[in-house]
Amino acid sequence: MPTDRHRSCGARRRRWLNGCRIGVLGLAASTAMAVAQSATPNSTPEDRAAAVAAARASAEQAEKSWLSLAPGLDAKLAPLLPCDPAARKSIQDVSRASDARNQALLAYLRLTAEQAAEQTQGARRILEAETASAPDASDERTDTALERAAIETQTAKLVPGANGRRELSSAWTTLSQIHDSASRRATLADQNAGSRDRGLAALRDVLAAHQARESALRQEIDAFQAEAARWNTYYTLRLSRAQAECSAIGGGPTSTPPARPAANGKKKQ
Amino acid sequence: MTGRFRHLRTAAGLLAAVATLTAQPGSAQPGRQTYRDAFQSWRQGDPDLERDAATNTDLSSRTGTAAAAAARYATARAASLRAAMTEANKSMEWLNTARLTPEPDLAPAVDLQRLVAGSTEQVTKQIGIYADDSDPALQPVRQALARERSALLALSGAISERQAAVTKAAGAFVAVEQARVRAIEPHQAIVGALQNTASGLEQETLAWAEYYRLVAEGTRGAVAATPAGATPSITPSAPVSTTGTAPATAPLPDPSPPNGTSPDAVTTGGVRINNPARNSPSAPVSAPVSPEVSDPAPSAAVRINSPAGSSTPRVNNPAAAPVVSSSMNRFVGSWTFPMGGLYHGPQPDVADFEVKEDGGNLTGTLNARFWPFADIKAVTTVRFEFSGTFGTARVQSFPLVTSDGAKGSIDLIPGPAFNLLEINFYTDRVPGKLSRGNLLLIRK
Numbered sequence A: 001m002p003t004d005r006h007r008s009c010g011a012r013r014r015r016w017l018n019g020c021r022i023g024v025l026g027l028a029a030s031t032a033m034a035v036a037q038s039a040t041p042n043s044t045p046e047d048r049a050a051a052v053a054a055a056r057a058s059a060e061q062a063e064k065s066w067l068s069l070a071p072g073l074d075a076k077l078a079p080l081l082p083c084d085p086a087a088r089k090s091i092q093d094v095s096r097a098s099d100a101r102n103q104a105l106l107a108y109l110r111l112t113a114e115q116a117a118e119q120t121q122g123a124r125r126i127l128e129a130e131t132a133s134a135p136d137a138s139d140e141r142t143d144t145a146l147e148r149a150a151i152e153t154q155t156a157k158l159v160p161g162a163n164g165r166r167e168l169s170s171a172w173t174t175l176s177q178i179h180d181s182a183s184r185r186a187t188l189a190d191q192n193a194g195s196r197d198r199g200l201a202a203l204r205d206v207l208a209a210h211q212a213r214e215s216a217l218r219q220e221i222d223a224f225q226a227e228a229a230r231w232n233t234y235y236t237l238r239l240s241r242a243q244a245e246c247s248a249i250g251g252g253p254t255s256t257p258p259a260r261p262a263a264n265g266k267k268k269q
Numbered sequence B: 001m002t003g004r005f006r007h008l009r010t011a012a013g014l015l016a017a018v019a020t021l022t023a024q025p026g027s028a029q030p031g032r033q034t035y036r037d038a039f040q041s042w043r044q045g046d047p048d049l050e051r052d053a054a055t056n057t058d059l060s061s062r063t064g065t066a067a068a069a070a071a072r073y074a075t076a077r078a079a080s081l082r083a084a085m086t087e088a089n090k091s092m093e094w095l096n097t098a099r100l101t102p103e104p105d106l107a108p109a110v111d112l113q114r115l116v117a118g119s120t121e122q123v124t125k126q127i128g129i130y131a132d133d134s135d136p137a138l139q140p141v142r143q144a145l146a147r148e149r150s151a152l153l154a155l156s157g158a159i160s161e162r163q164a165a166v167t168k169a170a171g172a173f174v175a176v177e178q179a180r181v182r183a184i185e186p187h188q189a190i191v192g193a194l195q196n197t198a199s200g201l202e203q204e205t206l207a208w209a210e211y212y213r214l215v216a217e218g219t220r221g222a223v224a225a226t227p228a229g230a231t232p233s234i235t236p237s238a239p240v241s242t243t244g245t246a247p248a249t250a251p252l253p254d255p256s257p258p259n260g261t262s263p264d265a266v267t268t269g270g271v272r273i274n275n276p277a278r279n280s281p282s283a284p285v286s287a288p289v290s291p292e293v294s295d296p297a298p299s300a301a302v303r304i305n306s307p308a309g310s311s312t313p314r315v316n317n318p319a320a321a322p323v324v325s326s327s328m329n330r331f332v333g334s335w336t337f338p339m340g341g342l343y344h345g346p347q348p349d350v351a352d353f354e355v356k357e358d359g360g361n362l363t364g365t366l367n368a369r370f371w372p373f374a375d376i377k378a379v380t381t382v383r384f385e386f387s388g389t390f391g392t393a394r395v396q397s398f399p400l401v402t403s404d405g406a407k408g409s410i411d412l413i414p415g416p417a418f419n420l421l422e423i424n425f426y427t428d429r430v431p432g433k434l435s436r437g438n439l440l441l442i443r444k
Helices: A009-038 A045-077 A085-132 A135-164 A166-248 B002-022 B032-045 B060-097 B109-131 B136-219
Strands: B266-268 B271-273 B333-336 B348-358 B361-370 B380-389 B396-402 B407-414 B420-427 B436-443
Touching: A045 A085, A045 B109, A085 A166, A085 B060, A135 A166, A135 B032, A135 B136, A166 B060, A166 B136, B032 B060, B060 B136, B109 B136, B348 B436, B361 B396, B380 B407, B396 B420
Parallel strands: none
Antiparallel strands: B266 B271, B333 B348, B333 B436, B348 B361, B361 B380, B380 B396, B396 B407, B407 B420, B420 B436
């Protein structure tokens, strides 16, 4: 076991900087919570999108802050004596940063999942509306066919008159044009019926995809919560080890405040 | 042009009659059954009209009734189409706005696994250091290190599981976007087909009015000389012009009552008809009139007044002479653009026009939405306000200011029926915005 650990001015500087980082972490976590609470069930989709964006920014900040502390923890503890209160504080700082990060990420994921649920509902509503109006397409075809048939009947009845009275030829011509237009509408009605079938099938796919995404996001939340619990366990055990190391050399509780160092130099252990 | 105007008036007259009818209390809501009923009523109303055209001498009254029935059907059909288009547009709007925002991976597993691996390595090394040390005081340390190592291994597994969930969610994200994009095409086709159907129906509505007029005139044996272009060309892409202002050679008759007196409405054959024809002393004697105005014979669709000097209502009486001035009441009120209505230039989707009187001035607002037109590729809204002193001219012109701050002018032109108003506006050019519009509105 190394016995030449000592505190340095550099170490104290790092502790002060870490204190600042913890402050930032706390702010990020509280922002994430506030953002999550601001997106009430009555929020508009725009409000929800803004809340998700804000939560994402908070989560990014919290992740960045934690990653500025966590990778250097082992290196930071290495020069410290087992009972140095700075060791315990360093572990607690990283642990708090980890908690803040977990809260912020979880808030973001939950908002994303809620947004996804709303989008699933939107897809369901559109699909239901279109399913309800699906018979309109075949009705349109039927009605247009009836129109055409009626025009053809009119035309047949007008032909003798148009043959016998030159003055009716213009009316006959106009009726023919109307028939042509109704025929074009009939073609459109056929096309529209096909488009509606394809549109309905596509909307069913959209709904299924939204449902799958919503489910995947829920699973991601569960997985993240499990991971967050593991991080929490790890930092708790890391702190236990530090206490065990201190006890092994006969030291007292590491929570005891350290003796104030002499103003003119470093204190040897 | 004269023919086009006459044609417009014919259709507009029908529209006015239909609008008057549909404004009656108890009117059915727009729907498929409504237009089916109207269709049956039209088709069963006079099934022998065409057959009788070969032998009868004057079918004016019957063609007028049939034309009104056709217009009733067209209006109901248009309302049903409008509802379908609203539904289709709602789906399109949702598909366009439901685009997902990409989700960044905020906690990349690679970084975390590297971190955990580093700590695990460190702990493993420590465990090795204490492995051969039999000092019982170090036992708790060894146990703590072992627990820590187990926790790190479990953490590594949890990170891997989360990463798998993240990958699955990312795949679901891509699937949603692909499905959404695939759904847009058929819905665009639906909206396009409905628009084209509405356009075709609009043209047919005008053509039916023309058809019955031609049958009426044909049975009288004296088809009015139809100027070139007067017969409607039923092409879906050809909008019908309402034109900006009335041509000098064919002023539109103003059915507003002289001296502001309101005539009694009469109903005949289920059609609400207007006031008796009247002369306007203010009309210039030499004022040129359109063939229709000068034609004393009944016209199938437009003239549904009572003949002058007769107490018996009769469809298709001689046209009223044009009047020069308009009363303020002619313009004041709430107006809207009917489905299948007439326009020139950009096609309106919806238009609400409010005109109010304010101490001898007219003020008003337009809230309208237009379909893509020319270089404007998206649906655009037009909102403006206008105000000005009410003048004596038939056509009232006012300066306007749009919600974008653009300036322009608007002409209010009395339509061929009291419940019709043509508006024609121009504004300074604003990128992405319409700078002109010309449409025939109907009183709400």
